[in-house]
Amino acid sequence: MVPVIDHVAVLGAGGWGTAFALLLADAGRNVTLWARDPRVADAINTERRNERRLPGIELPVQVRATSDRSAAVADADAVVIALPSQTVRANMTGWALPRGVPVVSLAKGLEEGTGLRMSRVLAECGVAPDQIAVLSGPNLADEIGRREPASAVVAAAEHDLAVDIQRACHGPNFRAYTSTDVTGVEVGGVTKNSIAIAVGMAIGLGLGANAVAALTTRGLAESTRLGEAMGADPLTFQGMAGMGDLVATCFSPLSRNRSFGVELGRGVAVEAALAHGRGVVEGARSTPVVAQVAGGIGVDMPVVSTVCDVLAGLLTPAEALDRAMARELKPER
Ligand SMILES: NC(=O)C1=CN([C@@H]2O[C@H](COP(=O)(O)OP(=O)(O)OC[C@H]3O[C@@H](n4cnc5c(N)ncnc54)[C@H](O)[C@@H]3O)[C@@H](O)[C@H]2O)C=CC1
Numbered sequence: 001m002v003p004v005i006d007h008v009a010v011l012g013a014g015g016w017g018t019a020f021a022l023l024l025a026d027a028g029r030n031v032t033l034w035a036r037d038p039r040v041a042d043a044i045n046t047e048r049r050n051e052r053r054l055p056g057i058e059l060p061v062q063v064r065a066t067s068d069r070s071a072a073v074a075d076a077d078a079v080v081i082a083l084p085s086q087t088v089r090a091n092m093t094g095w096a097l098p099r100g101v102p103v104v105s106l107a108k109g110l111e112e113g114t115g116l117r118m119s120r121v122l123a124e125c126g127v128a129p130d131q132i133a134v135l136s137g138p139n140l141a142d143e144i145g146r147r148e149p150a151s152a153v154v155a156a157a158e159h160d161l162a163v164d165i166q167r168a169c170h171g172p173n174f175r176a177y178t179s180t181d182v183t184g185v186e187v188g189g190v191t192k193n194s195i196a197i198a199v200g201m202a203i204g205l206g207l208g209a210n211a212v213a214a215l216t217t218r219g220l221a222e223s224t225r226l227g228e229a230m231g232a233d234p235l236t237f238q239g240m241a242g243m244g245d246l247v248a249t250c251f252s253p254l255s256r257n258r259s260f261g262v263e264l265g266r267g268v269a270v271e272a273a274l275a276h277g278r279g280v281v282e283g284a285r286s287t288p289v290v291a292q293v294a295g296g297i298g299v300d301m302p303v304v305s306t307v308c309d310v311l312a313g314l315l316t317p318a319e320a321l322d323r324a325m326a327r328e329l330k331p332e333r
Pocket residue numbers: 012013014015016017018036037053082083084085087091106107108109139140141142278279280282
């Protein structure tokens with residue numbers, strides 16, 4: 001029997017949580033959106049808007065918001081985690097979810113201190129591993145909010161679970177593929193943020209399409225190397241969560257990671273550039289974690305480690321560029 005997902009709880013009313021709630025409503029689901037700020041929940045229920053995070057978008061009536069943690073998940077057939085990565089453990093610890101419901105992570109980061117992927121963090125918070133799925137891909141929230149067509153990939157160790165989530169979010173403007181490569185899908189979603197910061201820095205330095213394309217291409221190569229070393233299928237990096245998300249994030253001015261990099265490239269200090277951002281810049285926190293994880297398993301990630309050094313104030317973006325160009329010559333593969 002195919003389990004039916006009707007009522008979905010989306011935890012986190014940032015740009016992506018709000019856009020994902022809209023997408024689920026368009027796909028025929030009833031959605032409860034949890035916002036930690038009661039004023040955000042009120043504005044969604046009364047004005048049908050989350051103006052700060054998803055400006056100019058009217059939310060369907062099938063999206064109801066609450067700031068009550070128990071009410072948010074009551075009667076949910078599936079729970080979606082749309083929180084900044086570094087807050088997932090603190091939020092999920094002690095949050096009593098309905099037993100046995102699928103939990104889908106949308107977060108694109110590695111946890112500081114543990115180096116864990118979000119699916120592993122959720123497992124440590126008590127979610128049964130066979131109920132965990134991750135969804136990732138080229139999904140800029142503003143475009144999804146405007147109902148522009150988009151695709152993603154849903155990965156779960158259990159293929160049937162990935163299919164359930166795929167069906168639950170399939171609507172007129174959103175189409176998801178399935179995978180069982182949870183590691184690859186999560187790693188692709190994390191590393192693309194670091195590469196987008198590097199691309200942003202190149203743009204901020206005034207460089208053109210050649211440099212952007214080179215960084216994106218080499219970034220994909222090193223992301224694939226890391227994923228493979230962590231047990232992922234390298235082909236996953238040619239898919240939505242790899243190439244797909246890398247292209248969207250590196251090429252769109254809507255990306256917060258890319259915009260952050262542009263500011264760094266223009267000489268703005270890290271803290272000031274973060275303060276100018278429109279929401280969470282996952283790569284600013286995850287890039288050092290990626291570098292540490294890669295170093296620990298002997299994977300060379302020159303783009304990531306260069307971004308890491310710029311974030312730590314050890315290099316300016318211009319010096320980072322000089323260092324990249326002076327690297328030892330080697331075969332492409
Ligand atoms: N915005 C986008 O286009 C996409 C975002 N993502 C990922 O989704 C995750 C969430 O990102 P966004 O929705 O963009 O975030 P956002 O930056 O738009 O908003 C962050 C939200 O998290 C809340 N928040 C911050 N600290 C919190 C805490 N300690 N506890 C509970 N809530 C807290 C804020 O109140 C805010 O509602 C990130 O991992 C991001 O990489 C993935 C795909 C697309």
